[in-house]
Amino acid sequence: MxxxxxxxxxxxxxxxxxxxxxxxxxxxxxxxxxxxxxxxxxxxxxxxxxxxxxxxxxxxxxxxxxxxxxxxxxxxxxxxxxxxxxxxxxxxxxxxPARTVVGLGVKARHAAYVLSNYWTDVPERLDWDARTVRQLIECACSVAGVKLN
The missing domain is CATH 1.20.81 (Receptor-associated Protein)
Incomplete structure (x- = not known):
């Protein structure tokens, strides 16, 4: 684009x-x-x-x-x-492409929105792939200072 x-x-x-x-x-x-x-x-x-x-x-x-x-x-x-x-x-x-941590936060927040079903259950009940992606998104949002909700 x-x-x-x-x-x-x-x-x-x-x-x-x-x-x-x-x-x-x-x-x-x-x-x-x-x-x-x-x-x-x-x-x-x-x-x-x-x-x-x-x-x-x-x-x-x-x-x-x-x-x-x-x-x-x-x-x-x-x-x-x-x-x-x-x-x-x-x-x-x-x-x-994100070039800064702030841009990464925008992308992570968007990913959390798209994969919102990953937050409908406790992490322990998610399969390994979903839990891994959820944790990655949460960490990226945390580092970027972005709230998930």
Whole structure:
């Protein structure tokens, strides 16, 4: 993925506008990756909120079946829109190599999100491969100062 393509993705996603120029990228080799990480965190938080709201509305009693469809359709559309926005950001995070510990933290946090099922159980119950990957992600996040949740 080219730098221009990555910057275009960031410009279309970032709500506050993109403030990355060539000098910022020269000063911080992971500036683009960090900006992608911020966008990823914001969108994944929005997605979690929408999914929680969707689950709550699905559990609420409805008088008529048509009201269920009316309530679910906008939520599903918003969730799909956020997922559509997340896709190019996640692909860019995967494509851009980390050059600093901070960039490694962005990649580790993304890996934790993708492999979130590794945190649904205690490590001792995971198979060896999953436990190894979980521990690696946790260590990378710790060194980078990134919280997993």
């Amino acid at each position: 080219s730098l221009d393509e990555t910057l275009r993705i960031l410009a279309t996603v970032e709500r506050g506008g993109l403030v990355l120029d060539e000098q910022a990228i020269e000063r911080d080799p992971d500036a683009v990756l960090v900006a992608l990480g911020r966008s990823f965190e914001a969108l994944s938080a929005e997605l979690a909120m929408l999914q929680q709201q969707d689950a709550q509305s699905a559990a609420a009693p409805f008088d008529e079946p048509s009201s269920v469809v009316a309530a679910c359709a906008p939520a599903i559309e918003r969730i799909e829109a956020v997922l559509g926005s997340l896709d190019p950001i996640e692909r860019a995070i995967m494509a851009i």
